Amino acid sequence: MRPPGNDGVTLRATVKRSLADVGLLEPGRQLRDKLRAITWLPHNRRYLSRAGSNGLPIPPARLRLLTTASPSIEWFMESGRAGADAIRNLLAEHNLLLSRQARLLDFGCGCGRVLRHWAGEGVAVEGCDYNPELIDWCRDRLPFATVATNRLEPPLPYNRAHFDLVYALSVFTHLPEPLQRPWAEELGRVTALGGHLIVSTHGAAYRGALTLDERAHYDAGHLVVKNAAEPGSNRCGVYASPDAVRQTFSPWFMVRAHVPQGASGNPPQDLVLLRRTPTEAAAPKGRPA
Template structure:
C-alpha cells in the first residue's frame, strides 16, 4: 500500500498527518467516484447514504458500492460466525456495535426484530449521523478511552469490526476490561484484527516483532484514526489480549466485509 511506503518518509518530514488529510480529501473529490455513486441516490435500502467525508473517514473509500457491499458482507459474516458456533442472532436480546462508524454494518440489522440494537463511536460526527438516520438503533458517543455509560451486563454481544486495528495496546486492554463489564456472563465479543495476512505489509523489524508474537503498532499518536495501524499475531491474541475471555473461535482472514482481517469470537466466562 502507498501509505506503507510513503508513511515513514512523510513522518520524517513532519507531514504525515497533513498527508493523510490530503489523501482523504482526494479520495472523496475523485470525479470517477462521483459518477460511480450516482446510481445509489436515492439509496436502495431506503436509508440515507453518509456523505463522502464520513465514508472516507471510516472505510478509506468514498465509493458507496464499497461501503454497502462491505457492510452487507460484514453483517452476514457476523451471522455466519455465530451460527457456526450454534448461536442465532435472533436469540440475542441486546447487541452493541462498538466503533460503529457511520453505520456500515448496523444499517443491515434494521429488520432484526426483538433484538435491541446499539451503536457507539468516539467520533461525534459519525454518531450524530447515525442517530439521525438509523432510528432503529440507540446511538451513543464514548471517549477514546473507557468507560462507557452502559450498565454492567447490558449486552449479549459486542462486536468491534476494524476498531482494535487502529488502537494502541493500552487502549485495547482498557476496552477489553470495559467489554467484560458491559457483557453479561456468557456474553460474546467478536473482533476483527489484522493478522498474518498482513505480514507482507510489514517492514523487516516489524515482521520480526510480529513473528515473535508481539503486537506491531504504527503511529500510536493517531490512536482511533485509520492512520494508526495495529497488527495482531495469533499468539498475542490468545496469550495476552484475550485476558479474562475464553477464545471460542478463530477464523484466519474470516472477517468478510473487512477484507483479509482475522475474525475472533470470545466469550465472557460465566464466573469471574
C-alpha cells in the same frame, strides 16, 4: 548502502513531515479526498440506480471516507452487508442464535456501515463511536438503533452485563497497545456472562506489510503497532497473531474460534469469536456498575 525499496518510503515520510511543518498536511488530505469523491460520482449513481440503499439514508462521501477510506457507495453498502453476514454466519456455525430479547452493540459503529444491516431483525441494536460527528449522523438517520458517543479511552456509558453480543470490526486494528487491554476489560464489563464478542484483526495475511523485525515480533506473540501517534484513525495499524489476541482478551474472554481472513466485510482481516468468561474482578472504580 540503503536497502532496496527504502527510497520511496523515505521520500514520502519526508514530504509528509514537510507538509505537516507548514500546516498543509491535513488540508492536502482533504483536497485529495474531495477530488476522489468527485471521480466516484458516476459509479455511485449507477450503483444506487441498480441496487438502492436498503431504505436507509447513505452518509456523505466525507463520512464514508472516514470509515472505509473510500468514497464508493457500493463498497460502503456491500462491505457493511458482508460484515453483518460474517457475524451471522460465525454465530450460526457455533449454534448461537440471537433471541428477540437480545441486546447487540456495534463498538466503533462509525456512520452505520454494518449497523444498518441489523434493521428489522427484532434485536435491540446499539452502537457507539468516539467520533461525535459520525454518531450524530447515525442518531438523526438510523432511528432503529440507539447510539452513543464514547471517548478514546474507557469507560462506555452502559451498565455491567448489558449486552449479549458485542462486535468490533476494524477497531482493535487501530488501537495502540496501551489501549488494547483496557478496552478488552471494558467490553468484558458490558458483556453478559456467557455472551460473546466478535473482533476483526490484522492477522497473518498482513505479514507482508511488516518489516523483518516486525515479523519476528509478530511471530513471538506480540502486538505490532504502526503510527501509534494517531490512535483510532485508519493511519494507526495494529497487527496481532492468534497468541497476541488471546493475551489481549484474557481473562475476560476465551477464544472460541479464530478464522483467518474471515472478516469478509474487512478483507483480508481475521475474524475472532470470544466468549465472556467468569472473572472475580469487580467493576473498575469510576465506571458504571
